Amino acid sequence: VIDNVCFAVCDPGSEVLIPAPYYPAFDNDLRVKSSVVPVPVHHGSASGLRKAFHSSAGGPGPGKREALESVLPSNEDLDRAFANCSNPRILLLTNPHNPLGVVLPSDEVKRCIKWALQKGLHVISDEIYANSVHGGDDADGGGEIGQGFRSAIAMMPELSRLLGSDLIEERLHTIFGFSKDLCASGLRVGCLHSKNTRLLTAIDNIGYFCGVSGHTGYLMAQTLQDASFVKKFLAKNQANLRKSYQTLTKHLREAEIDYLPADAGMFCWIDMQRYLKDKTFAGEMELWTGLARDAKVLFTPGRDCHAREPGFFRICFAWMPEEALKLAVDRVKHYIDKL
Amino acid sequence: VIDNVCFAVCDPGSEVLIPAPYYPAFDNDLRVKSSVVPVPVHHGSASGLRKAFHSSAGGPGPGKREALESVLPSNEDLDRAFANCSNPRILLLTNPHNPLGVVLPSDEVKRCIKWALQKGLHVISDEIYANSVHGGDDADGGGEIGQGFRSAIAMMPELSRLLGSDLIEERLHTIFGFSKDLCASGLRVGCLHSKNTRLLTAIDNIGYFCGVSGHTGYLMAQTLQDASFVKKFLAKNQANLRKSYQTLTKHLREAEIDYLPADAGMFCWIDMQRYLKDKTFAGEMELWTGLARDAKVLFTPGRDCHAREPGFFRICFAWMPEEALKLAVDRVKHYIDKL
Numbered sequence: 166v167i168d169n170v171c172f173a174v175c176d177p178g179s180e181v182l183i184p185a186p187y188y189p190a191f192d193n194d195l196r197v198k199s200s201v202v203p204v205p206v207h208h209g210s211a212s213g214l215r216k217a218f219h220s221s222a223g224g225p226g227p228g229k230r231e232a233l234e235s236v237l238p239s240n241e242d243l244d245r246a247f248a249n250c251s252n253p254r255i256l257l258l259t260n261p262h263n264p265l266g267v268v269l270p271s272d273e274v275k276r277c278i279k280w281a282l283q284k285g286l287h288v289i290s291d292e293i294y295a296n297s298v299h300g301g302d303d304a305d306g307g308g309e310i311g312q313g314f315r316s317a318i319a320m321m322p323e324l325s326r327l328l329g330s331d332l333i334e335e336r337l338h339t340i341f342g343f344s345k346d347l348c349a350s351g352l353r354v355g356c357l358h359s360k361n362t363r364l365l366t367a368i369d370n371i372g373y374f375c376g377v378s379g380h381t382g383y384l385m386a387q388t389l390q391d392a393s394f395v396k397k398f399l400a401k402n403q404a405n406l407r408k409s410y411q412t413l414t415k416h417l418r419e420a421e422i423d424y425l426p427a428d429a430g431m432f433c434w435i436d437m438q439r440y441l442k443d444k445t446f447a448g449e450m451e452l453w454t455g456l457a458r459d460a461k462v463l464f465t466p467g468r469d470c471h472a473r474e475p476g477f478f479r480i481c482f483a484w485m486p487e488e489a490l491k492l493a494v495d496r497v498k499h500y501i502d503k504l
Numbered sequence: 505v506i507d508n509v510c511f512a513v514c515d516p517g518s519e520v521l522i523p524a525p526y527y528p529a530f531d532n533d534l535r536v537k538s539s540v541v542p543v544p545v546h547h548g549s550a551s552g553l554r555k556a557f558h559s560s561a562g563g564p565g566p567g568k569r570e571a572l573e574s575v576l577p578s579n580e581d582l583d584r585a586f587a588n589c590s591n592p593r594i595l596l597l598t599n600p601h602n603p604l605g606v607v608l609p610s611d612e613v614k615r616c617i618k619w620a621l622q623k624g625l626h627v628i629s630d631e632i633y634a635n636s637v638h639g640g641d642d643a644d645g646g647g648e649i650g651q652g653f654r655s656a657i658a659m660m661p662e663l664s665r666l667l668g669s670d671l672i673e674e675r676l677h678t679i680f681g682f683s684k685d686l687c688a689s690g691l692r693v694g695c696l697h698s699k700n701t702r703l704l705t706a707i708d709n710i711g712y713f714c715g716v717s718g719h720t721g722y723l724m725a726q727t728l729q730d731a732s733f734v735k736k737f738l739a740k741n742q743a744n745l746r747k748s749y750q751t752l753t754k755h756l757r758e759a760e761i762d763y764l765p766a767d768a769g770m771f772c773w774i775d776m777q778r779y780l781k782d783k784t785f786a787g788e789m790e791l792w793t794g795l796a797r798d799a800k801v802l803f804t805p806g807r808d809c810h811a812r813e814p815g816f817f818r819i820c821f822a823w824m825p826e827e828a829l830k831l832a833v834d835r836v837k838h839y840i841d842k843l
Contacts (some may be wrong), residue, residue: 168713172537198511198537198713351718374507374537375714379690384719 166340166355167191167289169375171255172199173367174287180204180250181257182286184237184277186434186470186477188263204253205471206238206246214425218436219305219414221421236265237273240280247284256281261294261314264470264479265434266427268298271315275324278317282328282336290317290339296346296399298429299407302414305426310403314429318358334360343385345431346399352381406431406483409490413482416494422501431483435464438476440501449475460500462493505679505694506530506628508714510594511538512706513626519543519589520596521625523576523616525773525809525816527602543592544810545577545585553764557775558644558753560760575604576612579619586623595620600633600653603809603818604773605766607637610654614663617656621667621675629656629678635685635738637768638746641753644765649742652767657697673699682724684770685738691720745770745822748829752821755833761840770822774803777815779840788814799839801832 171181177200183191185205195201208214217232237258238246247253258277260269274290281288298314301307317339325333338359344350354377359365377385389395413433417424423436441448446468453466467477482490510520516539522530524544534540547553556571576597577585586592597616599608613629620627637653640646656678664672677698683689693716698704716724728734752772756763762775780787785807792805806816821829 193709198710353715353717370532371537376692378692378717378720380723381717381719 166342166357167194167257167291168198169368169371170287170289170338170340170357170359170364171195171201172371173364175199175201175254176252178202179252179254181255182206182243182246182250182253182281183257183259183471184208186264186467186472187257188259189465189469189471191257201254203257204246204250206242207471207473208235208238209242210235215436218423218425219418220423221418233267233270234273236262236267236269237277240276243277243280253284253286255287255289257289257291258317259291259293260317261292261298261429263294263430264432264465265425266430266432267425268313268429271320274315274317275320278320278324278337279328282324282332287336287338288317290337292316292339292341293345294430295341297403297406297431299403299410301407301426301428302411304411304414304418307407307426308428310400310407336361338364346402347388347395348402352385353377354381354385409482409485409487412487413480413490413494416491420494420498422494422497431481433480433482435478435480436476437478437501438474440504441476442504444475446475452476453478456497456500460496462496462500505681505696506533506596506630507537508707508710509626509628509677509679509696509698509703510534510540511710512703514538514540514593515591517541518591518593520594521545521582521585521589521592521620522596522598522810523547525603525806525811526596527598528804528808528810530596540593542596543585543589545581546810546812547574547577548581549574554775557762557764558757559762560757572606572609573612575601575606575608576616579615582616582619592623592625594626594628596628596630597656598630598632599656600631600637600768602633602769603771603804604764605769605771606764607652607768610659613654613656614659617659617663617676618667621663621671626675626677627656629676631655631678631680632684633769634680636742636745636770638742638749638766640746640765640767641750643750643753643757646746646765647767649739649746675700677703685741686727686734687741691724692716693720693724748821748824748826751826752819752829752833755830759833759837761833761836770820772819772821774817774819775815776817776840777813779843780815781843783814785814791815792817795836795839799835801835801839 180202181195182204185207187205191203195203213235214232256277258274260274261267262269278288295314295316298311300310300312317337321333321337338357340355340357342355343352357368410427414424425434427433437452441452449466449468453464456462456464464478464480467475470479519541520534521543524546526544530542534542552574553571595616597613599613600606601608617627634653634655637650639649639651656676660672660676677696679694679696681694682691696707749766753763764773766772776791779791781790788805788807792803795801795803803817803819806814809818
């Protein structure tokens with residue numbers, strides 16, 4: 166879906182601004198077919214977010230909300246990236262965030278949308294984890310399951326009052342899918358919400374090249390019509406995510422590994438900077454290789470997510486049984502203790 | 505699948521040579537996403553094929569096989585088209601043929617493949633109607649159901665002996681699907697057969713953007729494993745096609761409408777030249793509009809198929825009940841009698 170919207174909105178070589186760190190596969194997804202260039206936009210200062218980490222030294226950070234204001238780049242950061250582009254067309258937001266696993270504060274999302282629309286960009290709000298908000302861990306001041314997230318679709322009325330409905334309807338597009346929230350990645354069904362009739366006409370045509378089979382569409386329609394099943398399934402999935410997350414973070418705390426408290430998705434972002442032999446991305450790759458080869462634990466390196474600094478890793482915890490999470494953290498602990 | 509192979513093999517603006525007339529949707533399929541330019545290649549003389557028509561004046565033509573040698577362009581025709589291209593990359597063959605509804609003679613197919621490979625082109629053999637050979641009508645010397653067709657895949661050994669296996673394995677690609685032969689167009693499953701490992705690696709990546717859902721893949725696998733069901737289904741489908749085709753042509757003969765005897769697919773190509781007010785494509789459009797508006801019968805105009813001369817139309821007959829085929833021909837007859 167992202168590829169199709171980029172194809173419809175961009176020329177080859179156009180830039181898509183993406184707040185970093187971001188989902189590593191965006192690089193391939195944007196470049197391969199539509200020849201669009203992803204541009205990571207970093208927050209000017211890394212220190213804000215750092216305070217939010219659950220640190221082995223000082224316990225949980227200063228409260229998620231404040232800290233999360235350091236996830237998205239400031240308008241100045243965005244301005245700087247924009248100025249370096251030759252043909253910027255899109256701001257791509259991911260909320261809940263991947264790889265950080267957090268729900269973004271609505272005011273911050275609105276600020277970024279407003280910035281982008283005023284610069285003449287389109288905004289894609291990728292909300293594929295919208296229904297995977299697990300609320301986090303009570304030990305880190307976790308919230309209630311499913312709370313806190315607001316879709317860009319729900320923001321459209323207030324953004325329209327602010328910027329005019331024509332602009333909002335032409336430029337703000339929301340995408341989601343069933344692969345995460347309904348654990349249905351094998352079905353390959355994504356959705357686009359947009360009120361831009363020219364975009365929808367284009368998608369009508371290019372969508373032909375990646376049509377969902379009628380058989381799968383029927384299955385999805387039948388499933389979604391059973392509202393009580395969907396509600397129960399999402400609640401169960403969220404509770405399972407929370408449980409896995411809590412198990413993981415309990416072991417991380419015991420192992421004195423710093424992590425950013427998460428409340429959505431299937432990821433946890435950990436800080437391993439102090440275990441780098443040298444503070445470079447080469448050093449990060451060395452640690453990553455060691456963890457994979459010797460500890461037999463596979464993380465996503467921060468560099469692949471366009472992290473600003475070396476030493477961070479994304480843990481995918483969703484499909485692991487409790488014992489495996491404990492074993493994985495034990496192995497990591499064992500490995501870093503020997504460094 | 506065609507789009508993906510073109511994307512992998514071509515640059516934007518590259519040309520794909522296609523013997524004309526051809527399937528009208530190729531124009532959109534090639535241009536929209538991969539920005540590849542379809543180039544119709546006509547047979548130098550229209551008279552050869554004309555002799556094969558079942559004519560109201562002289563009965564059936566002189567024997568399908570000879571006449572069908574006038575379907576594909578000669579090497580000289582291909583040379584001429586090739587010389588006018590700036591970056592020709594692919595020769596796209598459709599066998600069985602759409603819109604003509606005929607199985608192409610294997611020797612002619614081999615000649616064209618040989619021509620293309622010696623020019624440094626890739627060849628795509630589109631065989632989506634491979635199992636929809638209905639054999640035609642006894643009144644026109646029709647053959648046996650399912651007979652006569654040979655896949656380019658089956659030609660690979662002899663072509664390899666002729667041109668070397670490296671060239672064949674690098675350049676000859678066959679595509680097919682389940683939408684026609686298994687009446688499963690809603691499933692949106694296509695296949696590529698190629699021995700070119702670089703192409704297959706590229707398709708591995710770009711195929712991600714149009715993946716078949718696991719659920720649909722499972723259904724297809726289950727279906728195809730039941731060989732006796734597939735065999736029965738194809739035989740029944742072929743018999744139904746033949747019956748519809750025979751009903752249609754019986755009424756066409758009664759109405760004295762000339763047609764090209766067909767033996768495959770779901771099409772019949774008719775000659776309405778003598779009903780054109782003027783022998784131009786504008787005249788063809790006028791007749792087409794009249795037939796659609798007044799006779800309520802919808803044909804595909806020859807111009808959309810890049811026919812060489814105006815006045816030909818493609819009839820899709822496959823999904824029509826017998827009474828509807830009679831009614832349609834009656835309406836056409838009624839309309840042209842008043843011209």
